[in-house]
Amino acid sequence: MSDGATSPDPGELLAWYDRHARALPWRVPPGAAHRADPYRVWLSEIMLQQTTVPAVKPYFERFLTRWPDVAALAAAEDAEVMAAWAGLGYYARARNLLKCARVVAGELGGVFPDTAEGLRALPGIGPYTAGAIAAIAFGRPEPVVDGNVERVMARLYDIAEPLPGAKASMRARAAALTPEARPGDYAQAVMDLGATICTPRSPACGICPWREPCLARARGTQGERPVPAPKKGKPTRFGIAYAGLREDGLWLLETRPAKGLLGGMLGWPGSDWAEGTPEEAPPAKAGWQDAGAEARHTFTHFHLRLQVRVAHLPLSAKPARGSFQPLDPASLPTVMRKVHAIAAPALRHD
Template sequence: MREQAKPQDLLDWYDRHARALPWRVPPHSNVRPDPYRIWLSEIMLQQTTVPAVKPYFEAFTARWPTVTALAEARDEDVMAAWAGLGYYARARNLLKCARAVTVDHGGVFPDTLEGLLSLPGVGPYTAGAVAAIAFDQPATVVDGNVERVMARLHDEHTPLPAAKPILTQMAAALTPATRPGDYAQAVMDLGATLCTPRNPACGLCPWRRACAAWEAGTAAELPKKAPKARKPTRLGIAYLARRVDGAWLLERRPDKGLLGGMLGWPGSDWGEAPQEAPPIRAEWKTLPGEARHTFTHFHLRLTVKTALVPMDRPPERGDFIELPEFSPSDLPTVMRKAFDLARSA
């Protein structure tokens, strides 16, 4: 007969196998988790892997060790530090939230779910994670790992995303009043290390005897997912103008929209048939190849054009950035791909 899933069994496993992460306090530590570090990590981890986030988290916390320090940072510095991590609206919301915590809450994060939900850019998942992990509130935390664990534990075959409220309810029913922060991290660790998307290590799982999918032999099939719509392809043109003294012509994108607030190459609109839109009068050379990048909802293929321009020619859009101040690493990934194409031409 299948056993009942017990939160304590998972906590016992977590005490032995918790991942060491730079934002995490080990179980049974006398150190209280820092809400700033928990919040920052959760924002960074949205749609991004732990290995990708680690160096960014360490760089951010070294440069801006408190929420107040981050609130006082220049927008362009934070956007540059975020470059390459993707989903740039997160960086804009990061600053809005840090400033709200500093101005409206005296630099102290609210310690309730309701208070956290009132902050800019903080949704139910992030609020639940901070409430549980930083303040040990019995909040339900459901990410992709938790959804997978719940779907298998209950042998739930409703496809995602329709299954989300069902799986959230299942997760809420298991969330304990004791050590809810450790429990939230334990479920995420279980999904990340044992109950993985492919080849789950069921033999090592502390909930194996309570798992309906293990009993039914369906674990590898779950969670079910609705077929994804085919991503369209958009085309565009990126113009890389370099002045004879080495300065590059760049422009900051509008705050709203894709890559909002990021520094990048002037270019055309992105669509089926982009129109020429050079930012400065020049003899433009079209490079062989394309800069290709995939966003959440579409593929992008950029034609890259380059030109060398004289010192006395003003641009119609953008500003020339002197060579000592230009760092390709400050560009979003798609813009860096265009730069790499130009550099290798």
């Protein structure tokens, strides 16, 4: 390294981690005599994809209480797992979670592969998740590169190339630093460093265990690293959601197709989501009325604005789509909960 900086020492980071490791429900503390349970590591890593630690904690604990091992999860009903996942977002993860659990429980005798290569062959497990499980649960010296690690590498080596092009360089740097000894603790240490010290804004360089070898700190560019990709504007799509309440208190709901956005999740019958004016698509003959508010939600690639239509339906109603069911709003994905929050008061005061 240049600018008089020393080379990063993984041992220094591990010594910091031994004192400052975050206590997380899926983590084995540093210095423990046993490694982490592969099932717990896998479950937590799938949940943590594009989701924060505080958001994941209660879901992880509920899943572990309900399905304590991979065999229990594999035997669960799809609808139960999707309902338990509701609100966590990125629902393809839940579908792949079940697929993976059933492969491990059914074809692999309940035992996860102990190499990154073997793990990558499982549904829903990509390079990052495979590396994390291999390192943390099996002690393999695999690089584990999430957003926190990318930020640490970008600053440590003052990588000026913008994302996503810089990802290959960041991964190569991370791989070169990964030690043979304690690779699982090291992987978690780098992630903790990014989450608690080398944060996106106002990094605490003064207390960082790698402040001396950090090129960005030496050059004063830490606030500029990593260089983000140019932002693209998100389009807005429009749709209609129909919230029908039958006179016996059951709601008209449908399960969305397995493939596609919110696949396999419970929701309201509705129109297609398009960038133009949505076409009316009522699921049953009724006096549908506008609820007077839109349900707005932002997905990764677009904004969504849903008009909410409501109607009281008789016991004799024969819907063309969906079925009448009791409703626990917590079983709905977030955007569908927003529809319910608008529809329920409108129906009470209709």
